[in-house]
Every structure is written in C-alpha cells, then in structure tokens.
Amino acid sequence: MNKTIITYLLLLSIVLLSCKPKQNMVYMSQHNMEEEVAKAKFQGLHIQEGDILLILVSALDEAAVKPFNLNTANRVGSEAPNGVNQYVQPSEYMVNEEGYINFPVLGNVYVKGMTQVQLKEDLESRLKRYLKDPLVTTTLKNFNVSVLGEVKAPGQKESTTQKLNIFQALSLAGDMTDFGDRTKVKLIRTAENGEDQVVNLDLSRSDIVNSPYYYMKQNDVLYVEPDKNKQVQANSNPNRALTFQIIASALGVATLIISLTR
Secondary structure, three states, X not given: OHHHHHHHHHHHHHHHXXXXXXXXXXXXXXXXXXXXXXXXXXXXXXXOOOOEEEEEEEOOOHHHHHHHOHHHHHOOOOOOOOOOOOOOOOEEXXXXXOOEEEEOOOEEEEOOOOOHHHHHHHHHHHXXXXXXXXXXXXXXXXXXXXXXXXXXXXXXXXXXXXXXXXXXXXXXXXXXXXXXXXXXXXXXXXXXXXOEEEEEEOOOOHHHHHOOOOEOOOOOEEEEEEOHHHHHHHHOOOOHHHHHHHHHHXXXXXXXXXXXXO
C-alpha cells in the first residue's frame, strides 16, 4: 500500500510541476520607472518614401496664395454666404521613390528624411520669393503601424497622433494576451538605406523609454512572442492538457479511496 501511495504522490507532483506559473506579467517592473519615463524624448518622425503629406499654404494675400494650394480650385466661391472666407482643405502630396514631392510652382522638392518642422521651414523659406509672410502647415496622413503575435487584436493600426510609443501601440491592439512574453518583443523597422532591421526589446525594463525604438515610426511592425508555456503547448500533443486533467482526476479519486480503506 505504501508503494502505491508513493507512486500516486510522484505522479501528482509531476502534474503540479508541469503547471508553471506565469512570469513577467508587469510592464517596466523596475522601481525607478517614474524617473526613467521622465527621460523619454520624442525626436519627431522623419518623412519616408510612400508617405502622404497634407500641406496647406496660407498668407494675408489670399489671391496670391491660391496657386500654391491644389484644393483652392475646389472652393465654391471666394466667400461663404456670411462673408467669411471658406476653409481650404490641405492638399495631398505623396513622396515618390526618389524622396520628392511635386509642389505647385516650386516643382520637385526633396523631403525624404526631413521632420515635419524642417519641411515647414524649408517650404516657407522657398515661398518667401512669391509671398509675404507665408505660413505652411504640414501633417502626415498615413501614420500606420502593425502589431502582431500575442496581442488581443492583431493587425495594422492607424494612429491619430504621431507621438506614439510602444505601449500606446500595444493598446491599439488591445494589449498583450496572457501568453505574451514581455521580455521578448521584436520591432521591425525599415532603415534609411531601405533595409529592414530587427530589434529585440524587453518591455519589463523601465529603461526601455531611453531606447531609440521607444517611439514608433510609420510602417513599424511590432511582434510579441509567445511565452515558453504557449510554445510548449503549441509544439506538444494537442490532447496533453486533457491528459493532465484526466490524470489529476484519477489521482484525486485514488487518494480518496486509499484514505477510506485505511
């Protein structure tokens, strides 16, 4: 009888040990999280080929500014019924493979690698030849990132703000699942030379905010790896979990029988 009890106890121990507790459930779990977050710096997005830019030129002389806005011709009359000038929608410009946009009057303007502030200043400088005190506003229309792997809603996500960090990107995908490994997150980013670079990130560390990859760039891909428990489950017999449940139930019944027959 003693050997039987020992055998049941050994089997029960194996079942219990196979249920490894989940680790790394907390983002930025280090104690100096607040201090590290305060150091995070946003450098601004750099314009890439394929980007769609919304650009609006304005000045005191509305007649003089018309040739520099593609959508000016779409205005219905020069003034609204109440006498207030109608709003002019920004014009769309796609950055071609060589990094240029075709801007009215100015012709081809090289914009690749510029931040939006730099593009604004560059266009205003060029337009001073034609306009007095020109004002240019620029916006990136297609700021998209992809979040894949162990997240609740994977896919391509569109951000309404250009200052998008990794955690905000994950929130767009509904956050990680319980099987997501916060210590093994891959970020795929296209470098300026056109090559894709893959970076491994550990989101359990608070100093992640100091990484140049903390803020997302357009067309970034974020991939959350599954933890070891999920990998083992995926690579093993699909009936493994059911087998463990049956063994555990049998052990429970056997233990009860043994206790009653003593």
